[in-house]
Structure formats: structure tokens, C-alpha cells
Amino acid sequence: MITYLCKYTPLELLTAMGADLMEPNRDVRDFRHADALIHSSVCNHAKILLEECLAGDAAGTDLLLTNCCDSVRRVYDTVKEDPQLKSRLASMEMLDLPHNAYGHAIDSYTEELIRFRGRYEASSGHTFDRQRFLESWKKQADEWEVFSERGDFIAIMGARVSNELRARIRDIMPLPVIDLTCGGLRSMPQPPAEAFKRSCDGCEGDPSADRSGETWLMDDRALMRAYAEALLNQIPCTRMEDVSPRNELLRRKSLKGVVYHSVKFCDYYSYEYADIRRLTELPVLKIETDYTSQSEGQLDTRMKAFAESLCPSGKTLPDSDGTISRASNSADSAEDIFVGIDSGSTSTNVAAISRDGRLLASSIVRTGARAGSAAERAYEDVRQQLGRNAARIRSVTATGYGREFITFADSTKTEISCHAKGAHYADPDARCVIDIGGQDSKVICLDEDGNVMNFVMNDKCAAGTGRFLEMMAHTLETDLSSMSRLGLTWKKDLTISSTCTVFAESEVVSLIAENTAPSDIVHALNKSVAGRTCGMVKRVRGSGPYMMTGGVARNKGVAQEISSRLGEPLSIAEYPDLIGAIGAALFGAQN
Amino acid sequence: MNDTIEKLGRMIERQLPDHPDRAARLLSTAYGAVSAQAGLFPSKRRTRSREYLQSYTARLLSGMLRDPSASAVVNIFMPSEIFCALDMPITAPEVLATYVVNTACERVFIETAQDNGASETCCSFHKVLSGMADSGILKKPAMIANTTLACDANQLTFRRLAELWKVPHALVDVPYKIDEEAVHYVANQLRATARVAEEASGRKLDPDRLRECVARSGEQIKNFRKYLKRRKQVHFTESLTPEMLHIVCNHLYLGSEEGLKYSRMLLKDAEKAAPRGSEKRIVWMHVLPNWQESIKTLFQGEQNDTIEIAACDLACSALLPMNPDEPYESMARRLVYDTFNGPGIRRIQGALELCRSQEADGVVIFCQWGCKQTQGLAMTAKRVLEAEGYPTLVLDGDGCDRANGGAEQIVTRANAFIEQLTVS
Numbered sequence A: 001m002i003t004y005l006c007k008y009t010p011l012e013l014l015t016a017m018g019a020d021l022m023e024p025n026r027d028v029r030d031f032r033h034a035d036a037l038i039h040s041s042v043c044n045h046a047k048i049l050l051e052e053c054l055a056g057d058a059a060g061t062d063l064l065l066t067n068c069c070d071s072v073r074r075v076y077d078t079v080k081e082d083p084q085l086k087s088r089l090a091s092m093e094m095l096d097l098p099h100n101a102y103g104h105a106i107d108s109y110t111e112e113l114i115r116f117r118g119r120y121e122a123s124s125g126h127t128f129d130r131q132r133f134l135e136s137w138k139k140q141a142d143e144w145e146v147f148s149e150r151g152d153f154i155a156i157m158g159a160r161v162s163n164e165l166r167a168r169i170r171d172i173m174p175l176p177v178i179d180l181t182c183g184g185l186r187s188m189p190q191p192p193a194e195a196f197k198r199s200c201d202g203c204e205g206d207p208s209a210d211r212s213g214e215t216w217l218m219d220d221r222a223l224m225r226a227y228a229e230a231l232l233n234q235i236p237c238t239r240m241e242d243v244s245p246r247n248e249l250l251r252r253k254s255l256k257g258v259v260y261h262s263v264k265f266c267d268y269y270s271y272e273y274a275d276i277r278r279l280t281e282l283p284v285l286k287i288e289t290d291y292t293s294q295s296e297g298q299l300d301t302r303m304k305a306f307a308e309s310l311c312p313s314g315k316t317l318p319d320s321d322g323t324i325s326r327a328s329n330s331a332d333s334a335e336d337i338f339v340g341i342d343s344g345s346t347s348t349n350v351a352a353i354s355r356d357g358r359l360l361a362s363s364i365v366r367t368g369a370r371a372g373s374a375a376e377r378a379y380e381d382v383r384q385q386l387g388r389n390a391a392r393i394r395s396v397t398a399t400g401y402g403r404e405f406i407t408f409a410d411s412t413k414t415e416i417s418c419h420a421k422g423a424h425y426a427d428p429d430a431r432c433v434i435d436i437g438g439q440d441s442k443v444i445c446l447d448e449d450g451n452v453m454n455f456v457m458n459d460k461c462a463a464g465t466g467r468f469l470e471m472m473a474h475t476l477e478t479d480l481s482s483m484s485r486l487g488l489t490w491k492k493d494l495t496i497s498s499t500c501t502v503f504a505e506s507e508v509v510s511l512i513a514e515n516t517a518p519s520d521i522v523h524a525l526n527k528s529v530a531g532r533t534c535g536m537v538k539r540v541r542g543s544g545p546y547m548m549t550g551g552v553a554r555n556k557g558v559a560q561e562i563s564s565r566l567g568e569p570l571s572i573a574e575y576p577d578l579i580g581a582i583g584a585a586l587f588g589a590q591n
Numbered sequence B: 001m002n003d004t005i006e007k008l009g010r011m012i013e014r015q016l017p018d019h020p021d022r023a024a025r026l027l028s029t030a031y032g033a034v035s036a037q038a039g040l041f042p043s044k045r046r047t048r049s050r051e052y053l054q055s056y057t058a059r060l061l062s063g064m065l066r067d068p069s070a071s072a073v074v075n076i077f078m079p080s081e082i083f084c085a086l087d088m089p090i091t092a093p094e095v096l097a098t099y100v101v102n103t104a105c106e107r108v109f110i111e112t113a114q115d116n117g118a119s120e121t122c123c124s125f126h127k128v129l130s131g132m133a134d135s136g137i138l139k140k141p142a143m144i145a146n147t148t149l150a151c152d153a154n155q156l157t158f159r160r161l162a163e164l165w166k167v168p169h170a171l172v173d174v175p176y177k178i179d180e181e182a183v184h185y186v187a188n189q190l191r192a193t194a195r196v197a198e199e200a201s202g203r204k205l206d207p208d209r210l211r212e213c214v215a216r217s218g219e220q221i222k223n224f225r226k227y228l229k230r231r232k233q234v235h236f237t238e239s240l241t242p243e244m245l246h247i248v249c250n251h252l253y254l255g256s257e258e259g260l261k262y263s264r265m266l267l268k269d270a271e272k273a274a275p276r277g278s279e280k281r282i283v284w285m286h287v288l289p290n291w292q293e294s295i296k297t298l299f300q301g302e303q304n305d306t307i308e309i310a311a312c313d314l315a316c317s318a319l320l321p322m323n324p325d326e327p328y329e330s331m332a333r334r335l336v337y338d339t340f341n342g343p344g345i346r347r348i349q350g351a352l353e354l355c356r357s358q359e360a361d362g363v364v365i366f367c368q369w370g371c372k373q374t375q376g377l378a379m380t381a382k383r384v385l386e387a388e389g390y391p392t393l394v395l396d397g398d399g400c401d402r403a404n405g406g407a408e409q410i411v412t413r414a415n416a417f418i419e420q421l422t423v424s
């Protein structure tokens, strides 16, 4: 069994020698083996390889890598230099993959393949079967041709996705999904026609002649060279010198959207995402994973929001449990009331509105450990406020990360769509919504009808969120509302250089020790939050008019900093924490 | 950090968004002043060689910030002789970033790079360079060139710079396999690079001048080897910044008169230096955080008689003889046989040889933020080196970004290591 990673691996050659192939590509729970063997900042996918070699399916197999990236090279070194680790594998080898696909690079990859073939034949006892090789190559090329002619699709691009993630993307997206990452579909061109031709004296044109004495017309080296060229001329990954064929792919009419994946600590797939955003109008969703199953919830929310934005209006997508939104079908009446519940990680916010969008009642409670019961409490509070009118509630729509736990909701919707809806309702001019909540922050770009054009959410860490400010308030021994005021009266322009909460905290502690005025520290912290937020705005190419929502919008210091960085005024929603809930309620009313 | 520098850093940050030209002038003037100061008022504490090379580097950068139109931006492994023979000044991310962090304005460039798509986990040297290009403070040079050695960051940054600046880009693909076939492949690519450089500079490359440059680099390398021999017997009070200079000089300044002159001065400084005493000697792997006062004082304090850095692996990764009659093959061989190329064990063995020849007491592996090539090797290197009797410290830090400096933890760990060595 051969364990491989890269699409430039000569899979057809291996098939022709009877090898079984395996690609270790699963999510893991943690990196308990890898972290003991290699620095934690090496790419998580490369670390998967270590996990698999030690304790997973790759143990006992022949490992065949390409000289892809620093992380893969170092994982290879780690195994190779550790006799114990090495003994877990039957053999290991690394092919020297060139960085370009012409001239000498093809020659050198040809030699590499021929040498490898010889070694494998010797060690496995199998011989290279040319007929099988050509069939396998042709099959791969056919697959690519079929893909090329198919209809609308969504592509997964960027760094490789795990099998689990690929399956989830396929489930959620409204169109067929094609994986074009390192482990996905290989875009091999067809073998040259010459390669199939055989000659045999006197038997041309005579189907009944004895063909046992036939020889191939194309000599072996020429065939291997054609193969090396075909391998190197697949749609390149970003490791390669010339990446222009990737841009051609992006121009395909049938490509309707891209899920762009990056892996924690992989740098290859960073700039390209920004370029796609800059150069095309394609809808793109960027996701980053660390090859563990930890962030599934947040990821699903974002993918569903993306799917919602791709979906032609009116069509409702199945939610994660496969049910279609159950909108209330009661008779229209001016008295109808619609409730939205935004179940966030810090607080659960509920809004009740009339059909014409007046806010009738609202409640904000801390979410605590159980999203469902917090929602029940807040909903009950709203019902109390509505009194007798509570009977006129026509629908309850849940949003936010805990929406799946709210069993009494009639339908659910992602917080991205709800925020967009709520923000558009609050200020129809707004084109870019900056939402900073307790544990996450997001930036959403809207069109003039309030549809989501583009969005980003922060990654898992607390930097740049309400939680960050809360922790810093704690360090400064003050509270959030004093912090909001303090941030406006600063004198000395200081900078907190660390964005990581832990490091930032130690900087704050040193500043306190140096007797720095609290207002100056708060201002520096506000700048740090504003810096991260404006970075997100730039990433989605947001432009004004801007609106700020979420609990942190109440913090005047932060709002002022963001506005000054953007160089434009920032409207603050009247009920900044309720925007998501109002949006959810509006979706209910619309249905 | 002193107040003036911090003020300067803030001024540059403020000017940058709307007036990148003004910011560039500020920085250029600052480096000009640094250069003049080092040249005119050499510090008594510093060696003459150090003053000389710092002054030269600052002058070079000052000029490039003012007008880079005749120069090239390259990665540190790119053979410099080609550019030298065409009179094209060159610089590399490590040099720019090291100067920028010492003027306290790296953050703004790093943020700019990240806003424009660089990943947070990418090497900070490269982020500073990208950010400088994105923000407009570093205007487009005549060309850019990079090797695939020694890391992925080159591949990303330089391709992006080529798109941004729309200037000619030469790429030299250095195979992982180390043999003469690879030398031949690389030599041909270096010839192609020379053609790109000819076109970009508008000058013809004179083969005699190239030969001269290659001869000079051969002599510089020879001098450095002599210096290393002598280094084993002496004690230097300063040992951190000079190693950073060696890295730059043994790559970017090969072939130049200044590089050669530096190697001669260095040799003289070493000959004059006091004989070594009881100080512990360290071999340093990779770049050095020469902005970090706390680390600097550990290794180059005035009363420093406990520990010093004897050599750095990145400065000694390819000290090979050069043959002026085969300039391209010689340069190619330097790349292919560099200890940073190929399997990681070569780099570990390179460090081990330095340990032996320098009679070192221990090794520090500096894991530059985002440098998977070093981070990924660190644990294996530690195991191998320790098995050979060299206690090894793996230090996470950043050569040019304060935000990843983690000052306290890094000092604590370095101190504990020094204690460990001095007790034994």
C-alpha cells in the first residue's frame, strides 16, 4: 500500500505496477502524537501525516511524498531521522518535484519518475504494465474531460480539504461541488495518441493476425517524458511558478462560486484568496480549518450563509437537519407579531416586531452553558412584555450559533443573513455592516436591497472581539461602560503591539506598572480592536456607508477609532445588540 | 528602545497611509543618518568591521528607499555576483525588515501585508517586505529575483511582488536532490537570470567583470573561513548583531568590494581580539532578533564574560571555493550544496560541524515566526545535537516583529539555558 499526498504523484505509474493507493486525509481529534514530535507551528495537514504514520492507516505502508512545501519536507525529515518512527513504515521516499513545467524541469521529473519506477519494481517485485498504465492515464484524463463539459458547479479551491469537510460542503451547497485542491480531481490531459500505437511486421490492418510480437511505437523514455509533462501541466497548485491556468479556471462561466479553504499554518493559499476577491466577481467563501473537528459549528453557519447567498431568491435551503423552514401560514393581519431569537455565545437577544417592523418588545439574557434554556427565558420575558398580545405571535425564527438548540423556533436562518436583513431595515443606506459581538466579529457587505454580497468572520481567537475588551477591562480593574468613556479622553498615543489576548494582557500589565494613564491604555486597546476590524473590512473590500452593530457598538471609543481608520462616519444602530434578532423576525414576517 | 526612534517610527506610521513618499523620505533620511554616524563617529564599543558594514548597509537602503529604479529586490540566497557585475544594488527581505524593526515601524507594514492577503502565520521578514511594497513606501525596483531555496515564503512573496510592481521576475528553481545534474540545471537558470538582469538594467553583462566578482566572492569566503579558524581562539564582547551582519555579507554582498573589505576587517578584528577565557560558546541556528534589547544584552553586554555566539549556521551554510572561470557553475554549486538545501539532516550536520570546529558548549535554534523550515526541524535537530553532546535550546521568537517577540518568556528561557550551561 502506498500512502501519498500530492496530485503530482505518478498515480498512474503506480497503478500500472499493481500498487494500492491511500491518501491520509481525515480530520483528527487532536495532534497528540505530532505535537510531541514536531513544532506546533508546522502545517496541520502535514501533522496529520505524522498522526497517520504513527497510529493511523498509514502505519506499515510505503510513504511516497513530493517535495511540496517546508512543512511536508520537515515532516519527512522528522520521520526519517527517528529510527523508531521510521520503523513504522514499510519504506519512505520523496520525489523531487520541480517548480515549473517546461524544459529542463520536465526532463528532470522524467528522470525522477524513471528512477523511482526502477526502485519500486525492484522492491515490490511487480513490473510495469504499459497497457494498464495507458488505461489508467486515459481514465484520469476522461474524468477531467467529463468535468470540463458539465454544467454549473461550485469549486473547492485552496489547500486540501479533509474527507469530512468535503462531504459537509457537498451537503450544504446548492450545486454540485468539485474539489480542485491537492487531493481532488486531477486535471490530466490525454496521453498522446502515439503512445497507444504498436507495430508488428505485416499485421497492420489485419485484425486476425497474431500480435504477440508487437512492439510499442513510442519508446519508453519518450512515454515517461510525455507523462511527466502531463503531470506537471495539470492546473497548477500555488507552489508552482506559473499559476495563470488557475485564473483561467476562475473565468469559466459554469463556475458559480468558490469555497476557498486554507489550513492553519499553510501559507501557500493566502494571497490567492485576496486576488480572487480583487479580480473576479465570483462569490467566494473563505474557510480555514485546522484539520480537527473542533470548529464545525461555526463553519457550518458560514457555509449555510454562503449557500443562502448563492441560492436564487425564494428558494429555501434545507437546514442542517434536512427540514425546510416551517413558516407560519396564518392569515395576514396588521396585528401579527413576529419574534426573532439571536442565540449568541455571550448573550441571547430576542426581539418581537409588528409586520411593519416596529419593535414591540425585546429581551437580552446571558447565554450561559445552555443556549436552549437561555432562549426560553428571554422568550418568556418578551411574552410577558407583550401581555395579552403574545397570542398574536405568528412565527419564531432562530439565528445565531445556538439556533439549532431552540426547539420551539419555527425556522432557523444563519446570523449572517439575519444581520444583513436587520441592518438594512435599520438603515437602508448601509452597505457595510461591522458587527462586533461577545466572541466573534463579522463584516458583511450588502447590496442596495440588503442582500449579502460578501462577508468575513474572525477566526476562533478572541482578539478584536467584545471578549477581548472584557478581559482587558478586568485587567484594568474597570468595567466596560467606564472603558467606553475612558477611551475618549486619552492624551498619549500608545500602541499595544500584540494582537494575541494573552500577550496583550501582559503588555497592559507592564503599562499599568509604568503608571500609564488608564485612558491612554484604553485608547491603545481600542486601536487594536479597530485595527483588526478594519483589516476585515479591507479583506471583503467593504465600502461605506458603514454601520456598526453588536454589543461593542455601544463603546464610543472603539466606534470612534474604527470610524477614523475608515476615514468615514459610522452609523450606530439604535439597538445594536438586537439587529440579528430583528433580522430573524423580519424573515419570519416575510414568509 | 530610545524615544527618538519610537517617535520616528510613529511619524512614519502616520505619514504612510496618505503620503508614502514622505514616509519613504523620512526613512531614507534616517538610514542616511545612521550610515553617516557609523562612518564618522564610530563607537568605541563596536568593532571597526561592524561599523563599516552597518554604515554601508544603511547607505544602500537609504538609496533604495529614495530611488530603487536601478536596483533589484532578491531573496537572501540569490547569488549576488550577477547583480554586482551589473552595478545593480540589491536588497533582501531580511535586511529591510531588520532595519525597519530597528526604526520601530514594522507593525504598520505587517498589518498592511495581512490586509492585502498575507497569512498571519507567514514569515515576518516577508510580510514586512510585502507591506512595504503594498503601502508604496518601497517603490518598484528594476527587477526582482528569487531562488526556491530555502523556503516557501520566497515563492509566494516574489510572485506577488512581480504582479504588484509589474517588473521582470527571475526564478531559480533549486532541486532538492544534490548532484551535478542539479548544478547544471541551476547554472542554466542563473544564465537566464543574468539575461533578465541585463534587460532590466539596460546594460550588457561583461564576462570579465563577472569573473572578477566571482573571484572576489571566492576570496571573501576564504577570508571568512580563516576568520572562523581564528574565532575559535578568541572572545568577542559583541556577538549577536555581528552574526546578523555575517549572514547578510556572506550572501548578499558576495562579489562586492565592500563584502571583501568587510571580510578583511573582520579577520583583523579577530586577530586583535582577546584570547578566549571561560565564556561559554554557542552555535546559533538561523536568524537573530537583533532588535530585542533584552536578548542583545545577554549576548553582547559590555561585561559579557559568560556567554557568546561563536558562529551562526545561516552565515556559514555555503562557504565553498569559487572558480572564476566557471562563474555560473560555481554560483550554482553554492546553491545546490548549501546546507539549507535538501534533507534537513544536512543542515543539522552543518551545525554540528560548526559546534565541533568552534568548540561550542551548546546550540540555540531560533525559530523565526512563520519559518516552517526551521520550526519543523527544531525538535529533530535538538535530539540529534543533544545526542552528540551539545545541549540545545529551541527559542521561539521573531527577528522583526515585536508583536511576536514575547520578550519576557524568551529572556527567561535564554537565561535558564545560560544557567544550565554555566553550571555544567
Ligand code: SF4
Binding pocket: A005, A006, A007, A008, A066, A067, A068, A069, A097, A181, A182, A237, A238, A239, A268
Ligand atoms: S500544494 Fe502542490 S505540490 Fe503541494 S501537495 Fe498540493 S498539489 Fe502537491
Ligand code: SF4
Binding pocket: A043, A044, A045, A046, A068, A069, A070, A071, A072, A159, A160, A182, A263, A265, A266, A267, A268
Ligand atoms: S496544506 Fe499547505 S503547508 Fe500543509 S501540506 Fe498542504 S501545501 Fe503544505
Ligand code: SF4
Binding pocket: B123, B124, B125, B126, B150, B151, B152, B153, B154, B287, B368, B370, B371, B372, B373, B374
Ligand atoms: S526566516 Fe525562514 S521563512 Fe523566513 S525567509 Fe528565512 S528561511 Fe524563509
